[in-house]
Amino acid sequence: MSMTKLSTAVPTLRQQDSAEAQLARADQLAMARTNYNYMRSYLEAVPMSADLPGPEKFTLDYETQVLKVFVPMLENFKNVVGMLLERELKGDLPTQAVTDVRTAWETFEKDFSLLHPLRDAKDLHALLKAMAELPAALEGMINIPKDVAAMVEGLDKMFKEILATGPTAFLKSTLYDMLSTPHGRGYLQPSSIDDYAAMFPIMPKPMALTIERQPWMPSEGAPCEQDWFFGHLQIAGFNTTQLRGVSNSSEPAGKACALSDLLHKMPVTDAVLQSVTGQAQLTLAEAADQGRLCVVDYAQLADAKTEALHGEQRYITAPIGLFYWNPTPPAGFPPGGALQPIAIQLGQKFDAEATPIYTPNDCANGNDRNGLKWRIAKYTMNVCSAIQHEAVAHLGDTHLIIEPMIVAMHRQLAVNHPLYKLLTPHFRFTININDDAIHSLIVPGGVVACNVGIAIESSLQLVTRAHQAWRWDEHFPNRDFELRGVDRLPEFPFRDDTLLLWRAIRDYVTAYLGVYYRSDEDVRADVELQGWIWELTAPQYCGFKGLGGLTATGDSERPWRIERLDYLIDMIALILYTAGPRHASVNYAQYPLMSYVPSVGGSLYRPSPTRSMKLETINDCLPWYPPLDIALYGATFEYLLSAVQYDTFGRYEHNPRDPYFTDPRVQPLVADLQDALALIEIEIRKRNTDRPMPYPFQLPSQIPNSISI
Numbered sequence: 001m002s003m004t005k006l007s008t009a010v011p012t013l014r015q016q017d018s019a020e021a022q023l024a025r026a027d028q029l030a031m032a033r034t035n036y037n038y039m040r041s042y043l044e045a046v047p048m049s050a051d052l053p054g055p056e057k058f059t060l061d062y063e064t065q066v067l068k069v070f071v072p073m074l075e076n077f078k079n080v081v082g083m084l085l086e087r088e089l090k091g092d093l094p095t096q097a098v099t100d101v102r103t104a105w106e107t108f109e110k111d112f113s114l115l116h117p118l119r120d121a122k123d124l125h126a127l128l129k130a131m132a133e134l135p136a137a138l139e140g141m142i143n144i145p146k147d148v149a150a151m152v153e154g155l156d157k158m159f160k161e162i163l164a165t166g167p168t169a170f171l172k173s174t175l176y177d178m179l180s181t182p183h184g185r186g187y188l189q190p191s192s193i194d195d196y197a198a199m200f201p202i203m204p205k206p207m208a209l210t211i212e213r214q215p216w217m218p219s220e221g222a223p224c225e226q227d228w229f230f231g232h233l234q235i236a237g238f239n240t241t242q243l244r245g246v247s248n249s250s251e252p253a254g255k256a257c258a259l260s261d262l263l264h265k266m267p268v269t270d271a272v273l274q275s276v277t278g279q280a281q282l283t284l285a286e287a288a289d290q291g292r293l294c295v296v297d298y299a300q301l302a303d304a305k306t307e308a309l310h311g312e313q314r315y316i317t318a319p320i321g322l323f324y325w326n327p328t329p330p331a332g333f334p335p336g337g338a339l340q341p342i343a344i345q346l347g348q349k350f351d352a353e354a355t356p357i358y359t360p361n362d363c364a365n366g367n368d369r370n371g372l373k374w375r376i377a378k379y380t381m382n383v384c385s386a387i388q389h390e391a392v393a394h395l396g397d398t399h400l401i402i403e404p405m406i407v408a409m410h411r412q413l414a415v416n417h418p419l420y421k422l423l424t425p426h427f428r429f430t431i432n433i434n435d436d437a438i439h440s441l442i443v444p445g446g447v448v449a450c451n452v453g454i455a456i457e458s459s460l461q462l463v464t465r466a467h468q469a470w471r472w473d474e475h476f477p478n479r480d481f482e483l484r485g486v487d488r489l490p491e492f493p494f495r496d497d498t499l500l501l502w503r504a505i506r507d508y509v510t511a512y513l514g515v516y517y518r519s520d521e522d523v524r525a526d527v528e529l530q531g532w533i534w535e536l537t538a539p540q541y542c543g544f545k546g547l548g549g550l551t552a553t554g555d556s557e558r559p560w561r562i563e564r565l566d567y568l569i570d571m572i573a574l575i576l577y578t579a580g581p582r583h584a585s586v587n588y589a590q591y592p593l594m595s596y597v598p599s600v601g602g603s604l605y606r607p608s609p610t611r612s613m614k615l616e617t618i619n620d621c622l623p624w625y626p627p628l629d630i631a632l633y634g635a636t637f638e639y640l641l642s643a644v645q646y647d648t649f650g651r652y653e654h655n656p657r658d659p660y661f662t663d664p665r666v667q668p669l670v671a672d673l674q675d676a677l678a679l680i681e682i683e684i685r686k687r688n689t690d691r692p693m694p695y696p697f698q699l700p701s702q703i704p705n706s707i708s709i
Helices: 003-008 019-035 060-089 095-109 121-132 136-140 144-165 167-178 182-188 227-236 259-265 270-277 284-289 372-412 418-427 430-441 447-451 456-469 477-484 493-516 520-525 527-537 565-587 590-594 618-624 628-643 667-688
Strands: 244-247 293-297 320-326 338-345
Touching (some): 019 372, 227 338, 227 372, 227 493, 259 284, 259 293, 259 320, 270 284, 270 320, 372 456, 372 618, 418 493, 418 565, 447 628, 477 493, 520 527, 520 565, 590 628
Antiparallel strands (some): 244 293, 293 320, 320 338
C-alpha cells in the first residue's frame, strides 16, 4: 500500500489491517523516524525536535496571514518613531529647518517598510541627507548632526539584521541604535505617564486602555491602574496560573499554601486584613477556612539574574501578594464581589526597611502615605507575572509540552492511525513556530532578552525547572484548580469558561475514540499506541511523568503501557485542550493586557522601594518603568503574537464540502463538537455582560486548533 493510500484511507488500528497493510505501515514509520528526532542540547532536560521537517513548515497562506499583521504593526512603529523625533528635534531646530525635515520625513514615510529595507533605502538616505545638510552653524548650538549620524548608522545596522534574521529584528534595539548618543538617548525617557499611552497611534488601543468606566470605579487614574483590576488579573488576566488558595491546615493537600508557611515569610496580621477589607471581625484563619484567601508567590524568581540593557541596569525580586475574595468589597470594587488585593511584600523574607509589607491604605507601616509605593508594588507583581508567563505559563507549559508529542506521534503512529488523524490539525505549525523562537527570539541579545527583564539564562532555567516538574495528570483543568485550592472561589472567569471547553473536548474525544476502540482490549492490542506511550514516557525521548492511569509492566525497557480506554480519552483530551484553549488563554491576552507599561511591563529599572524612600508625585514612579523604546518593542511584539489566528478550534477545513475527516462515522461527531462550542460561545458572551470587564480569551471563536503563533 502506498503512502498516498495510507494517508487518505479511512483510519484503522494496526491489528485490524491485513498483513500487507501492516507491512506498509511499518515501512512508513521507518521513513518517518529518519525525519523526526529529538534534541536536548538547546534546553537541558527539555526534548525538542532536532530539526524542522518539511511537513511542519509554514504554508504560504499562513505566512500571508502573518504579513497582514505586520502592516498596522509597522505603521504604528513608524508613527511612534516620528513622534519621538519630532518632539525632541523641533525644540532645537529653527522653524524652516523643522519644516524641511518634516517634509522629507513625510515623503519617506509614504512607502517605507521594514519588510522591504533595500527597496526603500534611497528614500531613507534622502531623508537623512536632508537632515545632515542642516547649516553647519547649528553644530555649536545643538547635537543634531551627531544624532543624525547615529540614525544613519543605526538604521543601516537594523536593515542588515532584518535581511539576515527576519523582520522581528527591529524589536530589539532599533531606536537605541538610532539615538545612541548621550543627547539622543534622552529622547526615549518618559516625561510623564501619558507617554506610554501614546505608543498606539495606529495599532488598536489595547483592552487595558479601553475598559469601559463603570459607576463603581474610582474616578482618578485609568481603570487598568486601579486595585480592582490588579486583583481581577489573577483570575481573568494574561497569567491565571499562579493563584493558589491559602489553607488553615499545616499540611494542605495539593499545591495550596499553608497559612503558617505564608506568615513565616510574610507576617501579615489579622489587623491588616481587617483594615483593608473593612471587616472588623475577619481573621486570616477564617478567610482561609472559607476558601477565600489566596496568594501569588514568585519564589521561583528568587535566584534569577538580570543584566544591563543599553547601559541601563535592570532589577528583579521575588514578591508575594495576598488576596481575599470579598463578597462585599469596599468602594472602588465591583459591588457583587471581587478578588481584593490585601498586601504585597517585594521579597521572600520580611525586613521592616528593605522589604516591608505594602498595602492599599498603608496600614502595615510602609511609609506610603500617597500610595505610590503600593503602585510600584503592584507593577512589580505584574512584571514578575509577565516574566513567569513568557517563560513558563506560555512557552514552557504549552509550546514546549506539545512539541515532543508531535515528534513521538510521527515516529510511532502511522498516518492512517485514528490518533494521527485526530491530532494532526492540533499540531499544525507548532514545530515551526518553536524553531523560529529558538533561532531569533529566545537567544542572547534577541527580542526576549531585550523586552524581558531577567537574563536569558535565567529565563531558560525557569523553563527547564518547570518542564522537569510538569506532571501530566495535574494539568487536567478540573484537577489543576482543585490542586491549587482555587476550586472554591465564587468567581474565576478563566476557570469557569475553560471548564466548559474541557467538558466539550472530552465528550468529543470520547465519541471519536469510541468509533475505533470498542473496548479496553482494543487499546491493549494496539501496538502503535503502545509504542507511542513508550516514547512519551521514555527518559531518552519525551520523558513525560505523572501519567497515573498507565499500567506498570515490570519490564525495565518498557515499564509502562496503557490498558484503559477511559484514560486514553483523558490523555488525548488534555493534548487538544493544551494546544487549543490553554494556549489561547496565555497567548491572546498578551497585547490586550500586557502592552500598556504603567499597568504591566517586562522589566524593572530600579530596585524595590524601601520603607525610608520618599515618593511624592506620580512622576517619581517613572524610573521603575522601561524607556519608551522598550515599551514600544514589547507592545509591538505582543501585537504580533496576539493578532494572528490561522484557524478556529473544532473547524478542520476551509471548505466544508471538502471535509478533513473522510470517515463518515466521524463527520457527525465533529458537527456535535461545533454545536457544543457554539453554545459555549453564547454562554461566555452572556457571562461577560455581568463581569467587571469581558473575558474573551476562552471564546471558542477566538481559539485556534494549534499552537501556530
